[in-house]
Amino acid sequence: MSCDLPPILDALVVGGGPAGLSAATWLGRYRRSTLVVDAGHQRNLSAVRAHGLLGRDPTTPQELLGEARAGLEQYSHVSLWQGTVSTLRQIDDGLFRAVVDGTEVFAHRVVLATGVRDQVPEIAGFHDHYGTDVHHCPACDGYTARDQVVIILGTGEQLPAFAAELLDWAAGVRIITDTSGRFDDDQRAVLDGQGIEVVDGAAEALVGAPGALLGVRLAGGELVEGDRVFFSYAHHAANGLAEQLGCQLDHEGRIAVNDFQLSSVDGVYAAGDITAGLQLVPIAIGKGTAAGVACATSLRGHSTSSAAPTPAPPTRWFTAG
Incomplete structure (x- = not known):
C-alpha cells in the first residue's frame, strides 16, 4: 500500500459505497485516523440514475460517489484505498488486524459497509x-x-x-x-x-x-x-468479514446491529445494505452517518472535569434479541 498511514488507525472502513463513505466523512470530521478500503462492488453502479436523495434528485451513482470521495480530501485524517480486505481478526487488547491486498493494517475500530450482491x-x-x-x-x-x-x-x-x-x-x-x-x-x-x-x-x-x-x-x-x-431472485450479504469476526447475523445473513449501528462484537460497526432494513441510498447514507459518529465518539475517552460533556458510552452497546 502507498497510503501514508499511522502504525495503528483509529478506524478501518470496509466498503466505499454511500454507507462507507458517509461513515468515513464523519470519522474525518471527528479527526479520527481512518482508512477506507473499497473493492468497487457497489450494487447500483449499473443504474443510469440514483433517485430520492434530498436536494440531489436525480444524480448518477458515479457522480454521487465521485463527489463523496472528493469531499473526503478535506479531511487529512482519512485515506481511501482501492482494494480488498481478505482477512480481518480481533487480536490482543481489542485491536483489529486486517490484511489489505497483502499488507497488514491495524485499527482500534471497524466499520463494515460491504453491502449485498444481487443474483x-x-x-x-x-x-x-x-x-x-x-x-x-x-x-x-x-x-x-x-x-x-x-x-x-x-x-x-x-x-x-x-x-x-x-x-x-x-x-x-x-x-x-x-x-x-x-x-x-x-x-x-x-x-x-x-x-x-x-x-x-x-x-x-x-x-x-x-x-x-x-x-x-x-x-x-x-x-x-x-x-x-x-x-x-436473491441477494446475498457480503458477510465474509463479519463471519471472520464472529458478528451475530440474522436469518438473511445480514449483520445484527443496535441503534448506534454497533454489532455484537465490541468495536465493530456496520451500515448500509449489509444490515437489516430498507435498501435505499438515502438510508444507507443515514446508517453510515450513525455508524461514523458512534464509532468516532466511542474513541473519545474520559471527561476531565465535572463541567465536561458526558463521555461516550462504552463500545459495547449491543443487546441481543
Missing part, C-alpha cells in the same frame, strides 16, 4: 439493459416505470408481493413464471384479482435497444411485450 437473470441482453430499463428495486426505479407495462422475472415466495408493489406506478404488470417456480391456483387467483397477468414460459432474451425495450422473448419464440423489466 441476476441469465438471459441474453441483460447486461446491455441493466440500469436503463431493467431494475431490481421497485422503490428506487418504480417511478421511472410510471404508466408503462412492467415484466417481472424472479423466484421465491416474495415474487407476487414484489409484483404487486409495481402497481403503484405501472399501467400493467406481467410475471413470466418459468423463473418463479410457477404458482398454485390460489396464488394465481390473488394475482388475477390484482390485475397482474401470469405468462407461462422460459424467458430467453430481452428484445429492443437499451432504453427502448420491446419485451422479453420466450424460449418458444413468443414475445411478452413490456417497457421495463424488474427482477427479484
Whole structure:
C-alpha cells in the first residue's frame, strides 16, 4: 500500500459505497485516523440514475460517489484505498488486524459497509439493459416505470408481493413464471384479482435497444411485450468479514446491529445494505452517518472535569434479541 498511514488507525472502513463513505466523512470530521478500503462492488453502479436523495434528485451513482470521495480530501485524517480486505481478526487488547491486498493494517475500530450482491437473470441482453430499463428495486426505479407495462422475472415466495408493489406506478404488470417456480391456483387467483397477468414460459432474451425495450422473448419464440423489466431472485450479504469476526447475523445473513449501528462484537460497526432494513441510498447514507459518529465518539475517552460533556458510552452497546 502507498497510503501514508499511522502504525495503528483509529478506524478501518470496509466498503466505499454511500454507507462507507458517509461513515468515513464523519470519522474525518471527528479527526479520527481512518482508512477506507473499497473493492468497487457497489450494487447500483449499473443504474443510469440514483433517485430520492434530498436536494440531489436525480444524480448518477458515479457522480454521487465521485463527489463523496472528493469531499473526503478535506479531511487529512482519512485515506481511501482501492482494494480488498481478505482477512480481518480481533487480536490482543481489542485491536483489529486486517490484511489489505497483502499488507497488514491495524485499527482500534471497524466499520463494515460491504453491502449485498444481487443474483441476476441469465438471459441474453441483460447486461446491455441493466440500469436503463431493467431494475431490481421497485422503490428506487418504480417511478421511472410510471404508466408503462412492467415484466417481472424472479423466484421465491416474495415474487407476487414484489409484483404487486409495481402497481403503484405501472399501467400493467406481467410475471413470466418459468423463473418463479410457477404458482398454485390460489396464488394465481390473488394475482388475477390484482390485475397482474401470469405468462407461462422460459424467458430467453430481452428484445429492443437499451432504453427502448420491446419485451422479453420466450424460449418458444413468443414475445411478452413490456417497457421495463424488474427482477427479484436473491441477494446475498457480503458477510465474509463479519463471519471472520464472529458478528451475530440474522436469518438473511445480514449483520445484527443496535441503534448506534454497533454489532455484537465490541468495536465493530456496520451500515448500509449489509444490515437489516430498507435498501435505499438515502438510508444507507443515514446508517453510515450513525455508524461514523458512534464509532468516532466511542474513541473519545474520559471527561476531565465535572463541567465536561458526558463521555461516550462504552463500545459495547449491543443487546441481543
